[in-house]
Structure formats: C-alpha cells, structure tokens
Amino acid sequence: MPANTLRLPRGGSQASPATGGAHNEEACEWLIDNAAAYDRVIASIVASKSSIRISQLAFDADCIAYGSSGTQDVSVAGVVAAAARDRGVDVCILMNQTLLLDTVTPLRKWLASHSAETVRVRGVSRFPQLLHAKMIVVDDAEVFLVGSPFVNGYWDDSRHAPTDSRRPMRELGGRPLHDVSVRLTGSPVAEAIAIFDEWWKTANGPCELDEQAIKGSSALPATRKNAAVQLVSTRPGSAARRGRKDILAACLDGISRARSLIYIEHQYLSARPVVKALAEALEKHRGLEIVVVLNQNPDITAYRRWQNDRLSQSGLGDHPRVGVFSLWSATARAGRIESASQIFVHSKVMVVDDNWAMVGSANLDGVSLHSYGDDFAG
Secondary structure, three states, X not given: OOEEEEEEOOOOOOOEOOOOOOOOOOEEEEEEOHHHHHHHHHHHHHHOOOEEEEEOOOEOOOOEEOOOOOOOOEEHHHHHHHHHHHHOOEEEEEEEEOOOOEOHHHHHHHHHHXXXXXXXXXXXXXXXXXXXXXXXXXXXXXXXXXXXXXOHHHOOXXXXXXXXXXXXXXXXXXXXXXXXXXXXXXXXXXXXHXXXXXXXXXXXXXXXXXXXXXXXXXXXXXXXXXXXXXXXXXXXXXXXXXXXEHHHHHHHHHHHHOOOEEEEEEOOEOOHHHHHHHXXXXXXXXXXXXXXXXXXXXXXXXXXXXXXXXXHHHOOOOOXXXXXXXXXXXXEEOOEEEEEEEEEEOOXXXXXXXXXXXXXXXXXXXXHHOOOOHHHOO
C-alpha cells in the first residue's frame, strides 16, 4: 500500500505558516478538516499555470468542495479539467485500477465527456495492495499531503454536525469526519515530485508518455536526509526490488525520542512494531505519558478486534500513563442533546514532546507500514 507522510524531525528549524510569497521558501501550512483542505487545494489548482500531479486512493467525478467562509461550492474534477482544457496545464493523475477498486475508468469517461482528454490518468494494479497516498503537486512549487480521497462522504468542516446532507451514506454511513492535511513549499516539493515520478513510471499505461509527462529526475535529493522537513514513503517490493518501509523507520525513530509525551491521532492502531515501541518507551521513561485518539468503531470491522488485542496484550489498554479516547459530536436544542454521533477519526498524526511530528496518509497498521499479512497473523 503506497503511502506518503511528512516527518518533522527533532532539532530542525520551525517552519512558518505559508502566507504566499516566494515559492522557494520552506513553509508548512496545517489544514484542519477537509473543508479547509479542499478550499486550499482548489485555490491552488485554479491558480495553476504549468503542471498538476495528483495521486489518490479515489477521485469521484461528482466530488464537491462545499463552500466555507463565504466560498462557493466547487466541483473538484471540474477545476482540474478546466486547468487542462482552458489553460493548457499538464495534468497527471495516478489512482487505483484493481480488482477491488477501479477509480480510473469512471474518471477517464467523465474527463472525456467534458473535453479534458489531455488529462493523463494512469492506474496502479498491485492486487491485493492499494495506492493509498494522497498527494497534489502544483506547478512544481507546492505540495499538499491530503488526508482524504476526493469522495463526498469524506467532506466535513470543523463543526462536525452529527448529521449533514452533504455527507452521503454510501461512505462511512454519513458519519462526521475529522482529518488533517498539510501544504508545503520549498525543498520538500522536490521530494514529492521524485516520489510521484517513480510511482508514475511503474504504473500501468503506455510507457511512451513518460518523456512528455514526466520532467526532471526521480532521484531523491541527498542533501535532504537531515533536513527539518522530510517526506518518507512506503512502497511494496517485488521479486526484483525490496520496496520501501521508510515511514515505519521514521515512526519508530520518533517514538524512541519521547521523554514526556506522545500524542497519537490515527484511523487505526494495529501495527505490532509500533505498539511494541510504545510499550517499551513507557517502560524506559517513567515520566512519559501517551494520549491516543482512535475510532471505537473503525470502518473495517476486523480492526476493532485487532486494536483491542494490541492494546490489551501490550498493557497499553489499562496503563496508568496511557489515555485512549474517541471523538463525539452533538447537537443541542432547548437545553438537551437532540442528536449525537461518533466522529470518524481519519487523520494520521503523531506528535512527540512538541518537537517531532508526522502527518500524512499512512495508517499505523501493517498494511500501510511494513507487511500486508502482519495484521492478520494470529
């Protein structure tokens, strides 16, 4: 399951909020919940001049970025098509085209029906793995690590209303959803381009498109290894290639740094190496506390049992310095609760001691980090 994650290592310089200006300035802009994330992505796509690279788990043609803060409702596919059709922007979209999930065929049909045939769409078929990375690179100048797919059921704003007609039942049962995305400028953009280019070249589709669709080298810049902001990725291997497990290594490195606090806000927590590292950190550092925000009812039924087993077997579930929480939303009227719903936690965030953090599209499970079969073992 290819995924990508932003790592903010300890000791690096603090990135300032991105407020425009020179594209080569290194900056980090946090986008909390998908109303804010989609608005920011749409603004960049509308202003794009040369190129857009998109990797996504899924991209539904009917996905709407619902207006917030006075903005209008906008079709995400519509603004992408307009960039290619009306301004000649070179658009490459990489998505799943597998037995389990074919997101390429319907999007290609929609683009053709809207005179946007110049948009290049390639599929990834690595059954049973899925492309899970959600990344948008605009004009080789900024990159978004987006938490959610471009699917209507994942849209929500900071109010997290228990019921909202803009969230259809077909995904997640219409539950409110919390997510975290990030926008980066500066040196991390080159890493994002290299990662995307590598995936693009090995995806399904005519190889003759490589030269015209891909610009630049796919080699990761060596000078970025000790940088304050890094992009790391997971990619399954093959008989000829070992693949990548950089996210797991970075995650374990972050946990090893903890002395006072580890904050985890994740869709799943079932990766055995991660749970083991957390338990060992608690044993080693008696002043360490861990706060975990998880889904009590994950979207995949088996994960609830797996998470509970990991927490119980590791001793984290009843440890006096570990708190495990879920998020709830409620609507009050006339002094009483009218409706309530558990908020689906879709974010993938880890923070250590206020000086190290990770955010991206990789879950803390075996599928995302290191082994497709590890979650199923036992």
